[in-house]
Amino acid sequence: MSNPATSENQLITRIIERDEEALSELYTQYGAHVFGVALYILKNNALAEEATQDTFLKVWDSAQRWDNQQGNLKTWILTISRFTAIDILRREHRHFTDPREAFEESMLRIIQPNPTQSAEWDNATLLKSLIAQLPEEQIQAIELAFFMGMSHQEVATQLGEPLGTVKSRIRNGLQSLRGLWLMATSDRK
Known part of the structure; x- marks a missing residue:
């Protein structure tokens, strides 16, 4: 062998x-x-x-x-x-001009609404509602980076903000999102 x-x-x-x-x-x-x-x-x-x-x-x-x-x-x-x-x-x-439209499209592409995958669909719905609880500037940065697939530099250019500011918004938003997720899912266990 x-x-x-x-x-x-x-x-x-x-x-x-x-x-x-x-x-x-x-x-x-x-x-x-x-x-x-x-x-x-x-x-x-x-x-x-x-x-x-x-x-x-x-x-x-x-x-x-x-x-x-x-x-x-x-x-x-x-x-x-x-x-x-x-x-x-x-x-x-890149053809999307409205970040909200890109977010909706990405959610549908990432997790297909399928009755046999209701747990995944529930997670996607929960994630969307938790993201909506973040400050608007964090929502924008996270949506552009994770749902439109932009680099941090591209997000900074799109938003007209310094790169460091964008990185902070993404990091802080993800930390907040993680805390919200843990609180929301703790009763599932």
């Missing part, structure tokens, strides 16, 4: 050497996992396929960066997949 780490090293070495067959083997081995991560984030088959393709192109272009001492190959590839899908999600959300 071969050592998985050795097999991963050999596969990456072949990809670094531009062996297309090795990339095909990698896709066969991890393609479904990559697609699954992308689909979970994007909730759209076409965008998930795009993210999957982009992920393997990134692996092809940056295979020399993988370090087996820092984690296994699957973890590295799925991390690339996650960030690629988030980048696509950010790109897709």
Whole structure:
């Protein structure tokens, strides 16, 4: 039986050497996992396929960066997949002009209203009501960062505020939200 780490090293070495067959083997081995991560984030088959393709192109272009001492190959590839899908999600959300509209859309995309998933829907409804209890400036910053997928710098630019102010609003808002969440869910246990 071969050592998985050795097999991963050999596969990456072949990809670094531009062996297309090795990339095909990698896709066969991890393609479904990559697609699954992308689909979970994007909730759209076409965008998930795009993210999957982009992920393997990134692996092809940056295979020399993988370090087996820092984690296994699957973890590295799925991390690339996650960030690629988030980048696509950010790109897709840029067409919204009203942050409230983006928030509503994101909530629907992240947690689909499905009667068989009532606990998830209840959590989404609870989260939305708790966010509404925060100060308006924290709501704006959190919605832009987490539901529109903007970076802190993009949020600062959008709001016309200094970066440090935006980071503080997000951090303070998340701390308050965590406290509200713990209080609201403590009776569920």
